[in-house]
Amino acid sequence: MRPLLASPEPILAPGAYDALTARLVEEAGFPAVYMTGFGTSASLLGRPDVGLLTLSQMVDNAARITQAVEVPVIADADTGYGNPMNVIHTVREYERAGVSAIHIEDQVAPKRCGHMEGKRVVSAAEMIEKIHAAVEARCSPDFLLIARTDARAVEGLDGALRRARAYREAGADVLFVEAPQSDDEAAAIARAFPDVPLLFNWLEGGGKTPALPLERLRELGYRIIIFPLGALLTAAKAVRALLATIRTEGTPASAFDQMVSFQEFNHLVGLEEIRELDERFREKS
Numbered sequence: 001m002r003p004l005l006a007s008p009e010p011i012l013a014p015g016a017y018d019a020l021t022a023r024l025v026e027e028a029g030f031p032a033v034y035m036t037g038f039g040t041s042a043s044l045l046g047r048p049d050v051g052l053l054t055l056s057q058m059v060d061n062a063a064r065i066t067q068a069v070e071v072p073v074i075a076d077a078d079t080g081y082g083n084p085m086n087v088i089h090t091v092r093e094y095e096r097a098g099v100s101a102i103h104i105e106d107q108v109a110p111k112r113c114g115h116m117e118g119k120r121v122v123s124a125a126e127m128i129e130k131i132h133a134a135v136e137a138r139c140s141p142d143f144l145l146i147a148r149t150d151a152r153a154v155e156g157l158d159g160a161l162r163r164a165r166a167y168r169e170a171g172a173d174v175l176f177v178e179a180p181q182s183d184d185e186a187a188a189i190a191r192a193f194p195d196v197p198l199l200f201n202w203l204e205g206g207g208k209t210p211a212l213p214l215e216r217l218r219e220l221g222y223r224i225i226i227f228p229l230g231a232l233l234t235a236a237k238a239v240r241a242l243l244a245t246i247r248t249e250g251t252p253a254s255a256f257d258q259m260v261s262f263q264e265f266n267h268l269v270g271l272e273e274i275r276e277l278d279e280r281f282r283e284k285s
Contacts (some may be wrong), residue, residue, distance in 0.1 A: 001032065001101050005197050010217060012030055012073055013036075013226045015226060015231060015232065016241060017040055017042065017090065017119050017231065018064070018065070019064045019067070020268075021232075022065040022068050022073070024268070031071055032049070032074055033071055034073075034075075034226040034227070035073055035076060037049055039232040043232070050111070050113045050116075051110025054081070058076070058077070058078070059093045062075045063089075065078065066097055067098070073101075074144075075102050075103075077090055082109070086139040087137065088134070091143075092138075100144065101143065101145070101173075103148045103199070106147075106152050107122070107128040107149055115203055115207035115208045115209070118156060119150050121151050124163050127149075128155065130170055140270070144174060146176050146224075147176065148178055148199075149178075151163050152179050157180070160177050168232050175196055177189045179212070180209055181209065181210075186200070186217075186220060190221050190222065198224040199223070204233060
């Protein structure tokens with residue numbers, strides 16, 4: 001991720017909730033994949049993002065995603081899954097899984113999606129110790145630590161900016177001030193940290209943050225822009241429409257033009273590569 005951060009263009013990282021969507025993100029030419037916690041909870045449990053997933057479930061999904069793509073993976077690591085000792089374990093597990101960057105937030109556990117109501121945050125001092133632990137735990141300096149604060153909803157923007165500044169001083173590589181509620185707030189965050197890499201959460205489907213154009217985010221200097229839910233929400237709508245077609249018409253025949261073909265899908269998941277490997281090793285046996 002560090003070479004990408006040094007490039008002049010913002011890093012656009014669409015969200016993937018499983019290995020297949022990660023492959024689609026890579027196929028589309030994006031430089032990085034974002035593993036969404038919201039999408040992981042929805043796909044693994046069929047439940048909302050309210051802190052139900054464990055560290056091992058999140059890391060397992062991250063490992064499957066990193067094995068499916070060659071581009072760097074940024075992963076949601078929720079609250080770090082406990083105190084500073086747990087954060088040490090969390091960092092090591094994600095790094096071992098092949099993830100290039102994680103973000104850890106300052107919510108009280110069990111957390112909830114950053115655009116839901118009723119969030120609570122731990123003290124800034126507690127979060128600072130988590131960041132200290134994360135910095136010390138990583139094996140490679142290339143593993144990026146993104147500090148997320150959800151304090152905008154609890155302490156206002158000024159409180160969130162104070163926390164973000166303290167998290168940067170504690171060693172965070174990138175700052176993520178969650179859920180600014182206007183263009184002016186997004187600009188205020190950028191002005192507060194002109195020389196610090198910032199992450200912007202471009203939440204699809206209707207969250208608390210306005211849908212700012214890429215040119216505006218580029219102008220403000222945001223370095224990483226994640227699109228966590230687009231693939232998930234689009235897939236949910238498409239599958240719902242397909243099932244309605246089958247229920248109404250008895251077969252999916254009229255929906256064929258909305259699907260990739262069987263052959264195209266096999267190409268997407270690398271069937272040719274598997275066949276080549278099979279033939280190469282069969283010849284030697």
